[in-house]
Amino acid sequence: MLMGMxxxxxxxxxxxxxxxxxxxxxxxxxxxxxxSLGDFGFPCFVLSKEWKKSPQEIASELAGKxxxxxxxxxxxxxxxxxxxxLEVDLVSESVLKDVWKKKxxxxxxxxxxxxxxxxxxxxxxxxxxxxxxLRNVALGSSLIKIMRFDGKEVIAANYINDTGAHVxxxxxxxxxKGTKPVGNKGEWLGKVYVEAxxxxxxxxxxxxxxxxxxxxxxxxxxxxxxxxxxxRQWSLDAFNDVYGWLGVEFDVxxxxxxxxxxxxxxxxxxxxxxxAKESEGAIIVDLENEGLHTLVVGKSDGTxxxxxxxxxxxxxxxxxxMIEENVYxxxxxxxxxxxxxxxILELFGFKNAKRCFHLSxxxxxxxxxxxxxxxxxVVLFSDxxxxxxxxxxxxxxxxxxxxxxxxxxxxxxxxxGALMFGMLCQxxxxxxxxxxxxxxxxxxxxxxxxxxxxxxxxxVLRKAKKKVGAGVDFSLLSEGVELELVKLLELFPSKxxxxxxxxxxxxxxxxxxxxxxxxxxxxxxxxxxxxEKKLMEAxxxxxxxxxxxxxxxxxxxxxxxxxxM
RNA sequence: GCCCCUGUAGUAUAAUGGAUAGAAUAGAACCCUGCGGAGGUUCAGAUCUGGGUUCGAUUCCCAGCAGGGGCGCCA
Numbered sequence: 001m002l003m004g005m006x007x008x009x010x011x012x013x014x015x016x017x018x019x020x021x022x023x024x025x026x027x028x029x030x031x032x033x034x035x036s037l038g039d040f041g042f043p044c045f046v047l048s049k050e051w052k053k054s055p056q057e058i059a060s061e062l063a064g065k066x067x068x069x070x071x072x073x074x075x076x077x078x079x080x081x082x083x084x085x086l087e088v089d090l091v092s093e094s095v096l097k098d099v100w101k102k103k104x105x106x107x108x109x110x111x112x113x114x115x116x117x118x119x120x121x122x123x124x125x126x127x128x129x130x131x132x133x134l135r136n137v138a139l140g141s142s143l144i145k146i147m148r149f150d151g152k153e154v155i156a157a158n159y160i161n162d163t164g165a166h167v168x169x170x171x172x173x174x175x176x177k178g179t180k181p182v183g184n185k186g187e188w189l190g191k192v193y194v195e196a197x198x199x200x201x202x203x204x205x206x207x208x209x210x211x212x213x214x215x216x217x218x219x220x221x222x223x224x225x226x227x228x229x230x231x232r233q234w235s236l237d238a239f240n241d242v243y244g245w246l247g248v249e250f251d252v253x254x255x256x257x258x259x260x261x262x263x264x265x266x267x268x269x270x271x272x273x274x275x276a277k278e279s280e281g282a283i284i285v286d287l288e289n290e291g292l293h294t295l296v297v298g299k300s301d302g303t304x305x306x307x308x309x310x311x312x313x314x315x316x317x318x319x320x321x322m323i324e325e326n327v328y329x330x331x332x333x334x335x336x337x338x339x340x341x342x343x344i345l346e347l348f349g350f351k352n353a354k355r356c357f358h359l360s361x362x363x364x365x366x367x368x369x370x371x372x373x374x375x376x377x378v379v380l381f382s383d384x385x386x387x388x389x390x391x392x393x394x395x396x397x398x399x400x401x402x403x404x405x406x407x408x409x410x411x412x413x414x415x416x417g418a419l420m421f422g423m424l425c426q427x428x429x430x431x432x433x434x435x436x437x438x439x440x441x442x443x444x445x446x447x448x449x450x451x452x453x454x455x456x457x458x459x460v461l462r463k464a465k466k467k468v469g470a471g472v473d474f475s476l477l478s479e480g481v482e483l484e485l486v487k488l489l490e491l492f493p494s495k496x497x498x499x500x501x502x503x504x505x506x507x508x509x510x511x512x513x514x515x516x517x518x519x520x521x522x523x524x525x526x527x528x529x530x531x532e533k534k535l536m537e538a539x540x541x542x543x544x545x546x547x548x549x550x551x552x553x554x555x556x557x558x559x560x561x562x563x564x565m
Numbered sequence: 566g567c568c569c570c571u572g573u574a575g576u577a578u579a580a581u582g583g584a585u586a587g588a589a590u591a592g593a594a595c596c597c598u599g600c601g602g603a604g605g606u607u608c609a610g611a612u613c614u615g616g617g618u619u620c621g622a623u624u625c626c627c628a629g630c631a632g633g634g635g636c637g638c639c640a
Contacts, residue, residue, distance in 0.1 A: 033584065043583060045620060055620075079584065080620090124640075165639060256640095282638055291568075296638040306640050333634050335569060362570075363633080370633085395603070414603090426578070429570065431633070433577060442603050444589045445578085452603050460600045498581090510579070510588095517588075520604060529600050543600090565603080 007086045010071045011040050014084075018065055020047065035484050038076065038083030039091070045080060055080030088483055089474040092542075095490045099545040100470040107492040107552050109151035109500070117317055118144050119157040120329035121243075121250075125235035126170040128190030129242060131379045131434055132331075132364040132371060138423035138558070139361055140329040141248045142505035145556045150500035155321060158250040159313065160239075162232050163257045164306070168214035169196045171227055172206075175213075186238020187382055189231055194373045201374070218303060242381060246416055247558055252321075254313055262312030263304045266348075267297050270311075275347050285344060292340050310341050311348075318350050325355045327503070332360035332429070359503055361428035367435055379434060388415040391440050396565065413560040414448050420558045421447030425509040445513055450554060451562050453516035453523075457547040458563040460528050464540055472538040481522045482542060488515050489549050496556070505557065512553040519546050 008029060016022045024046060032041045044055040044062070051058055056079060063077035074085040099106045120140025123133060140156075147154045170189065173196030181188045200206050216224045243249070267283055270276035276285045276297055283298030297308045317323050328338060338358035345353035363370065371378045392411035396402070402410070422439060426432055442448035461468065477483065492511065499507040528539045551561035 028583095030581090030583080033587090037584075041584080045583075048620060081584065122640095161640065279637080284637060286637095292636095293568090294637045299638045301638080303638090305638065331634090332570065334640085336635055337640090339569095360570085365633090367576095399601080399603085430578085431571080435577085438577080438590075441590080444603095446589090446603085448603055449589095452601085456601055456604080463600060506579095513579095513588080523600075524605050527600070564601090 007039065007071065007091065010086070011042070011084045014066050014072065014075075015042060015062070015082075018062055020062075031487075032081070032083060035480065035487065037078060037081075038074075039086045039487075040084045041078075042082045042084070043080060044082065088478060091490070092477045092483070092486045093474040095486050096474070096541055096545050097470050099489060099548055100541070103548060104552060104555075106548060107496045108149050109493070109497055112151040114324040115153045115155065115322065116147060116325040116327060117155040117157050117321060117323045118147070118327040118329065119159055119254075120144075121239075121248075122159045122161060122330065123235075123239055124161040124166055125232045126167050126189055127193050127235075128187070128373060128378060129239065129381045130371065130373075131381060131384055134381055134384075134419060135361060135364050135423045135432065136329055136331070137243075137246060137248055138420050139359065139428060139505060141246075142420070142424055142508070142557050143327070143329070143359065143503055145558065146496065146505060146508060147500050149556055150496055152500070155323065156249060156251045157254060157317075158252070159254045159256070160236070161256045162235075163217070163260075165210070165214060166193065167228065167232075168210050168217055169193065169200065171217070171224070171231065172196065172210045172213045173199060174231070175227075176209075181234065184238060184241075184382070185234035186236075186241075187380070189234050189238075190380075194376070197374055245385070245412070246419075254316070256309060259309035259312040260304055262315065263308040264298075266311040266315060267304070267308055270297065270344070270348065273348070275344065285340075287340060287343060290343055292336070292343055295340050297344075307337060307341060311344065314341070314345055314350070314356075318352060324352050325357070326352065327357045327359055329359045329361070332362050334358075335360055357503070359428070362431040364432045364434050367433060371434075379436065384419070384436070384439070385415065387436065387440065388418060395442070400564070410562060410565055413562055414442070414451060414565060417447030417451050417554070417559040418442060419447075421450065421509055421512075424505045424557055425513070427506050428504070447554075447557075447559055448565075450512045450516040450550065451559065451565060453519045454547055454550040454554070454561045455563060455565045456523060457519060457543050457550070460523075460543050461540065461547065462563075464529060464536075466537075466540065468540050468544045469537070470541060472541050473534055474538065476535045476538045477542060479526055481518070481525055482539070485515075485518045485522050485542060485546060488518055489545055492549050492553065499556075508553055508556050512550060512557070515546065515550055515553065519550070522546075 011029060012022050012025045015025045025042060028043055028046055030041050030043065032038050044058040047058050048055050059077040059080050059082050062082050063075050066075045068075060071087050071090055072084055073087050076083050118140060121137050123129060144154050144156050170193040174192055200210065217228060267276060270285065271283065276283050281300035282296050284294050284296050286294045288294060295307060296305055299305055314326065317326055330338065335358065342353060342356045345356065365371065366377060366379070368377065389411055392414050393407055396407050396411050418439060423432070425445060477486065495507055495511045499505060526539065528536060528543060531539055554561045
C-alpha cells in the first residue's frame, strides 16, 4: 500500500510536469482492467474539453512527451488512455515486505474515534431459529470484525425478544396440550410455537384464550411467570449453542422485558414535549408531514408496542454506553420502523440520532418461494448444520485417515466456512435463494473453495522445509501471474477500509475469492518447490504472503483458514 | 392508492460513470509418472423496455413493465 501510493505519486509527478492538474490526475487515475495494459492508466477524456482535442490525440501527445525513469519503466498510449508501467520489483518488494512485517495485522487500519454499537441477531425466544436468522448473524458478526480491524471501537449487542404475543401463543398451546420437551428443548419449543399458530388458524375462538395468557404474563402472575422463565431459558440455551458453534460473540445482552418500564417513561416524556398525543384511546405520534405515517407508541389497552421499547433501548445506548454511532442489523421489511424510530429519537433531541443506521438486508428465500413457519417450509438452522456436517465428515474421511475428533473439528470449520461465506458473498440488498443442494456442493464460489486454496498454499510451505524470509531477490518474480497476485495483495487494506465504511462484508468475501482464484492460477502455472534456489525463495515468500492475506480476510468473515482439510 | 428495495447468461450473481460486462453453477470437450482434482484448461451463453443527461450509462435522472417488502394499536 505504502509503495503503491508511491507509485501513484510518481505518475502524478510526471503528469504534473506536463501541465496536468495533480489533483485531477489523482481523482481519475485508475488501474487498467488487464495488467498487460499497465500498472496505472490515465484517462484523457477529462482534458478533452480544456485542450480542445480528442482524448486519443491527447493520450499519444502526452505519452510522447513523458520521460521514462525513476521507477517508471514505460509509458504507452492506448486509445484514449496513457498507461504507465512501474518497475516491477519495486512493487513486489514493498507489498511483500509490508505483509511480512505486519502479518496478521496486515490490512488493519489505525485507531479511529467514536464508539459504535452494532446490534444484531435479535432472536425471538419460543420461536424457531432458521437460515434466515443466519444471514443476520453472519452480517452482524462480520461487520463488527471488519470495523474493529479497521480501527473502530465496537460494542457487539444482542437484543432478545422475550415477551409479547408470540410467547403467549407458545405457552398457551404448551399448557393446553400439556406436552413435555424431547431432545433439544429450545428447538422443541420452536416446533410447539409452529403447532400453536396452526391451531390458532383453525379456530377463531382460541384468540380469547391467548389474550388471557398474555394478560396473565404481563401481570406477572406467579405460575405463568415461572413457566415463562423456564421456557425462555430453553430458547436462550439453544441460541447460545448456535452462537458458540458459529464462533459468534456479544459484549452486551438486552432483553425486551427489561425495556417496558423505560418505554412507558419515554412515552410520557414524548407527550410532555408535545411530540406524542392521545387519539382513540391510544397514544400516537403523527409523522405524516415527514411522510412516515402515524404510529402508535402506547396501545389503548395500556400496554407498550414494540417501537416504544426501542426508544428505551436507544436511550440506554446513548446515555449509559455513550455511543456515537448506532447500527441495527435488521431485515429490510422493518425499514419504515427504523425511519420512524430515528425520526422520533431526533425529535426527542438525542444528539447522535442522526448517526443511527439501519443495515437492512433482504430475505433468504426457498426456490419455491418465501419461507414460512405457518406453511411449514422452513429450513431450520439445526437441520442445515447437521446435513452439512454429515456431508463434510464424509468428505474429510475420504481424504485423511484422521482420528474422529480431528475429523469433527475440521468438518465444523468447513461447515462454518460454507455457511458464513454463502451468507456474505452476496450484496445484502438482494435476496438469497437457498438451495440445499448447492450449499452441500463445495465447488466454485464458496467458503471451502477459499479455504482449500489456503490449505494448498500452506501445504507448499510445509513441504519446503525451509524458513521463509523477506530477504529475497524481488526482481525474480517476473511472471505475469505473480505480479497480478502481488497487486491483489496490495489491495487488501483499501478493501478493508471500504468494507468498513460502506458496511459491506460482501466486499471482503469477493476479495477473498479473487485472491483464491489467482492463487490457484499461480499454483498451477508456476512451480515453487522445483524452482532454482533463489527463485524458490522469492516464490515461497509470495506463497506465504498470499496465505497470510487469505487468512486475514477469512477471519474477518468469521471463517477459519485451515492448514489442512 | 402511496412509499421503499431489486431487475445482468438456463439458474443464482460481480462491476468508484470508463478500455473486450468479470467470475460461478448447470451443459459440451479436456488435464493426475506435476507443490493436495474441494483444483485447472477450452467452448457456448447475459445488462427488462422506452426516453434523457454525458465525449462515454449495467451504473445517474424520468416514465413504463415485472418481482419482493411495507403502510396507527404484530414483532
